[in-house]
Amino acid sequence: MERYARLYASFSVKLAAALISLRDMNAASKLxxxxxxRNPLDESVVRHLMTIREQTGDKKGLTALYTDYVRLLSRELGIRPSEEMIHLYELLVSRFSDKK
Structure with a gap:
């Protein structure tokens, strides 16, 4: 059963990435x-959701999502987000100031 859950998650993330590239943010976001x-600690899912929030102009949503994820990691695992996640967040937030 665990194997199927991992396969489903892997497939769903790939499908969401494809939907994002096709600019179907609504379907990708729902997925x-x-x-x-099911797994709020899955960094790849949070990364894609952050990307969607940036592409749809939702800076508050992006910041809230990232902040909640950082708190969850700290509370549940006692760790900080990966360097890649921190850099992605900084990049996405910087794009909002570039758009002005």
């Missing part, structure tokens, strides 16, 4: 939010 409910 990713379902995955996030």
């Amino acid at each position: 990713l939010l379902k995955l996030n409910e």
Whole structure:
């Protein structure tokens, strides 16, 4: 059963990435939010959700998502986000100031 859950999650993340590239943010977001409910610690899901928030102009949503994820990691695992995740967040937030 665990194997099928991992396969489903892997397939869903790939499908969401394809939907994002096709600019179907609504469908990708719905899929990713379902995955996030099942495993809120999955960094790849949070990364894609952050990307969607940036591409749809939702800076508050992006910041809230990242902040909640950082708190969850700290509370549940006692760790900080990966360097890649920190850099992605900084990059996405910087794009908002570039758009002005």
